[in-house]
Amino acid sequence: MFGRRMRICWILVIIFAVLNLCVSVHAAEIQAVVDRTQIGPGESLELTVSVKGGEGTVDVSSIRDFKVLSGGTSTSVQIINGRMSREVNNTYTLIPLKEGRLVIPPLTVMTDKTPQKTEEIVVTVTPRTQEKTDSEEVFAEGKVSNSSPYEGEPILYTFKLFNAVQITNARLQKPEFSGFTANEVENSRKTYRTVMNGREYNVTDLTILLVPLGAGPKTIDPGILECDLVRRQTTRRSPFGMMDDPFFGQNKLEPRVIRTEPLSITVKPLPPFNGKGQFSGLVGAFQIQSEVDKTTLNVGESATLSVTVSGTGNIMDAAAPEIAIPDAFKSYKDAPQDNIQPGVNGYTGKKVFRTALVPLKEGQYTLEPIVFNFFDVSSGQYQTRRTAPVSITVQPSKEKDKLEVYSPPASEVKPLKKNVEFTGRDILPLKEDMNALETQKTLSTAWFWALLLAPALLCLGVKVYLTRTTKNDDPSRLMAKRADQALKDACKPDVSAEEFLTCLSRSLISILLSKAGVKGESLTYIEAESILKSTGFSEADASSATRLIERIDSARFSGQEMDSRSRETFLSETRELVRKIS
Numbered sequence: 405m406f407g408r409r410m411r412i413c414w415i416l417v418i419i420f421a422v423l424n425l426c427v428s429v430h431a432a433e434i435q436a437v438v439d440r441t442q443i444g445p446g447e448s449l450e451l452t453v454s455v456k457g458g459e460g461t462v463d464v465s466s467i468r469d470f471k472v473l474s475g476g477t478s479t480s481v482q483i484i485n486g487r488m489s490r491e492v493n494n495t496y497t498l499i500p501l502k503e504g505r506l507v508i509p510p511l512t513v514m515t516d517k518t519p520q521k522t523e524e525i526v527v528t529v530t531p532r533t534q535e536k537t538d539s540e541e542v543f544a545e546g547k548v549s550n551s552s553p554y555e556g557e558p559i560l561y562t563f564k565l566f567n568a569v570q571i572t573n574a575r576l577q578k579p580e581f582s583g584f585t586a587n588e589v590e591n592s593r594k595t596y597r598t599v600m601n602g603r604e605y606n607v608t609d610l611t612i613l614l615v616p617l618g619a620g621p622k623t624i625d626p627g628i629l630e631c632d633l634v635r636r637q638t639t640r641r642s643p644f645g646m647m648d649d650p651f652f653g654q655n656k657l658e659p660r661v662i663r664t665e666p667l668s669i670t671v672k673p674l675p676p677f678n679g680k681g682q683f684s685g686l687v688g689a690f691q692i693q694s695e696v697d698k699t700t701l702n703v704g705e706s707a708t709l710s711v712t713v714s715g716t717g718n719i720m721d722a723a724a725p726e727i728a729i730p731d732a733f734k735s736y737k738d739a740p741q742d743n744i745q746p747g748v749n750g751y752t753g754k755k756v757f758r759t760a761l762v763p764l765k766e767g768q769y770t771l772e773p774i775v776f777n778f779f780d781v782s783s784g785q786y787q788t789r790r791t792a793p794v795s796i797t798v799q800p801s802k803e804k805d806k807l808e809v810y811s812p813p814a815s816e817v818k819p820l821k822k823n824v825e826f827t828g829r830d831i832l833p834l835k836e837d838m839n840a841l842e843t844q845k846t847l848s849t850a851w852f853w854a855l856l857l858a859p860a861l862l863c864l865g866v867k868v869y870l871t872r873t874t875k876n877d878d879p880s881r882l883m884a885k886r887a888d889q890a891l892k893d894a895c896k897p898d899v900s901a902e903e904f905l906t907c908l909s910r911s912l913i914s915i916l917l918s919k920a921g922v923k924g925e926s927l928t929y930i931e932a933e934s935i936l937k938s939t940g941f942s943e944a945d946a947s948s949a950t951r952l953i954e955r956i957d958s959a960r961f962s963g964q965e966m967d968s969r970s971r972e973t974f975l976s977e978t979r980e981l982v983r984k985i986s
Contacts, residue, residue, distance in 0.1 A: 436525060453496075453513065455494075456491045462512075471663070474496055506527045509524055548624070553616060556615065556721070558750035568606075575631070577629070581624060584622070592612075595608050615751075623668055623669070631662065677786055682726065685722075687779045688778065690716075694771075700796075701798060703799070706760050711759075713776070716752045717781075720751055740755055740757050770794065884915060884918040901971075908974055912953050916935050
């Protein structure tokens, strides 16, 4: 009796605990907080949206005053006195798009198909107190070559990064260029030095070619650069008595978010077109020409008419011009061919339209000039270009058609009628005697066991194949292979200094990730040191490896010139470290 009561008590306790867990899971609470409500120019803040007691989907599309970068999601679970407390934190990095009083509006969070709202948060962004070139160590600028272009007129957007101190881990997020087509100009990245207000800066330029898609006011969002400022700290003296020896110094990384100012562009509409023919839609400076590969041909032969549109502007939008082809020709259009390159003067190149012409009858024919209209931005007026007329002589065909005359059968001939006769038994079974039911050949014992075991052997072979394939996808093997390949690329004779340092950095990061058994592309210095310590390396070896990665990154992002001796030093140290970690 006592045992029965104990069992009933335990059942009630379990039911009560389960009910508490269910209630705690479904009672979701939401909250939005920021790490600070007042920031300075170029700074960012962190927004955390917490969902307690459940899960939720956060909608941040209503945030207009900030650039939103997702920081990931973390989950924590606690059980205290039989109650489970579960909290999901969604973090976001907010970069202000302007100065003054900015608002994070109430955000909608969907929890169990029920929308909930967070509270409004106000953030103050203090204005700049002086010119940025007087005090800032790192800043960026965004400029356009023309702030009031015509619709369809290409313009240049240039992102400039100025840094007076060494930076590393630079990650650029380009503007979205809403309302424009964007294409980075090839070989436009360049690095040089300049002096502003008595201070020397390293300048990095990036040029992007834009074409406005429509008329009216447009805004280019800020370009955002996340980087770390390298602060050198001397922790000990060199054995030779020299201060600030780079080998014995320790770098401290200071995270920084740099952004450009938003740019306002006013796109002017094109004036009405009142000329003859049709407007091609091209804006810029263009020429047109036409030619035929054969001006004398026979009936049935083919000639090719080529029309070439060349110049500078939005030439990639060129469509096939209207061509007046005489009715005595059949025409077959070919796919256009283009050779267009984006450059500092816009899109430059040519587009060729080819049409095959096949004459149907002899005679003398003339292809009328092709009228080509475009808008010239230099004069602000429409311009017309015409091709020269083309004369084509069509001669009679060399081969006469052979006509075959069809004669119907004579009416006197009558078809012969014949009675139906049984001519064979081909639709009957092939074997009609009793021997057809007998087995002509018996199955041997070896073949019986072979056919019986065939499915099992097939499954075994598939398993072996999948096992070997899985081994090939092992993260440790792949990352180790990537590290070896990066070292080989660094040893190529024609590799540039920047590519050389990038290969060394990729090799070190890959071998560290191989040791951790994961795939990836980047590591922080703290993560690299932690991986080495967790895999049995001493603190001195881990610190030495981290310093080597820091030195490579510093030389890589600072634009440091690399002589043969510096290359050999970096390469030998990297090889030794990769060998030791492997």
